Amino acid sequence: MxxxxxxxxxxxxxxxxxxxxxxxxxxxxxxxxxxxxxxxxxxxxxxxxxxxxxxVHAVPSIHDDDIVYGRVDEVKSAMAIVTILAGSGSPRTIPGTPEGTVHISKAKDGYTEALSDEFAPGDLIVARVLQSHPSVKLSTAAADLGVVSARCSSCHGLLARAEKGGLRCPRCGNQERRKTATDYGRVPGVGPAPDGGRAD
Ligand SMILES: [Zn+2]
Structure with a gap:
């Protein structure tokens, strides 16, 4: 409770x-x-x-090397635009909901061909703050960083990890790709899927 x-x-x-x-x-x-x-x-x-x-309670600012939660608003060719929602650890809101960006070179280790294969609008991500001023630059490259909650692009159901890798929609079977964090589906979560079952 x-x-x-x-x-x-x-x-x-x-x-x-x-x-x-x-x-x-x-x-x-x-x-x-x-x-x-x-x-x-x-x-x-x-x-x-x-x-x-x-x-959750507000904190005054974010700092370099902070781990933050954010929601992907837009995925462009070279960067994802993210609204920073909270710090990690004991999640706290950040006033003014600052915007951050994940550059394509900071999305994952190695070469990223298309950022749209790693993120989609609406994804909840956990990211590290590379730079907090003057603009917030984020990285999701480490294994424990990346998408922690994503919804199906076709039916909006919560995606689950697929056995063969990637993500799968338990509701409609749609397969999707993301740069997931090791804690995908566990860390902040959005509660149990109220309308979905589990992946087979
Ligand atoms: Zn679906």
């Missing part, structure tokens, strides 16, 4: 359906589904089945 093991969610993440849960603080309901309105931890009160999001 408590502690930092509760999944970290970002605004817009699906928390469950209105049949399963009562929408609580930090959430909103839309067409029978309950979403997070905040960056924070998803919690469920078993006594009344209320799902709520406890906001």
């Amino acid at each position: 408590t502690g930092t093991t509760d999944p970290l969610v970002v605004p817009g993440d699906l928390l469950g359906t209105a049949e399963e849960f009562v929408p609580g603080r930090g959430t909103y309901e839309d067409r029978g589904k309950i979403y997070s309105a905040l960056l924070g931890h998803r919690r469920v009160d078993p006594s009344d089945r209320a799902v709520r999001v406890d906001a």
Whole structure:
């Protein structure tokens, strides 16, 4: 019930359906589904089945070598544009939601032919801050960095690791590629897939 093991969610993440849960603080309901309105931890009160999001606390700035969570907004040919959501460790929001970039040369070790094979808009990533000023430059090259949560480009389901490598959509079977972190699907997560099963 408590502690930092509760999944970290970002605004817009699906928390469950209105049949399963009562929408609580930090959430909103839309067409029978309950979403997070905040960056924070998803919690469920078993006594009344209320799902709520406890906001995480702000930090003043980010620094070189910090590990941060971000959401990919746009993938260009040479860089991915990322909204930085929180620091890692004890996740905290960062005021002003600064923007960072992952240059194609910093996406992974070795040569990256197409950045669109490594990231897609909406992906949640964990990255290291190479440079914090004047602009935020990020790297996802290390094995423990990269995409930790991604959605299917065809049905929007949460992608799971495929046995043969890469990612697979448990809902529609779509196969996708990403530069995943070793903790894909585990670290901040977006809670259990409310509508999906598991990969076969
Ligand atoms: Zn799918």
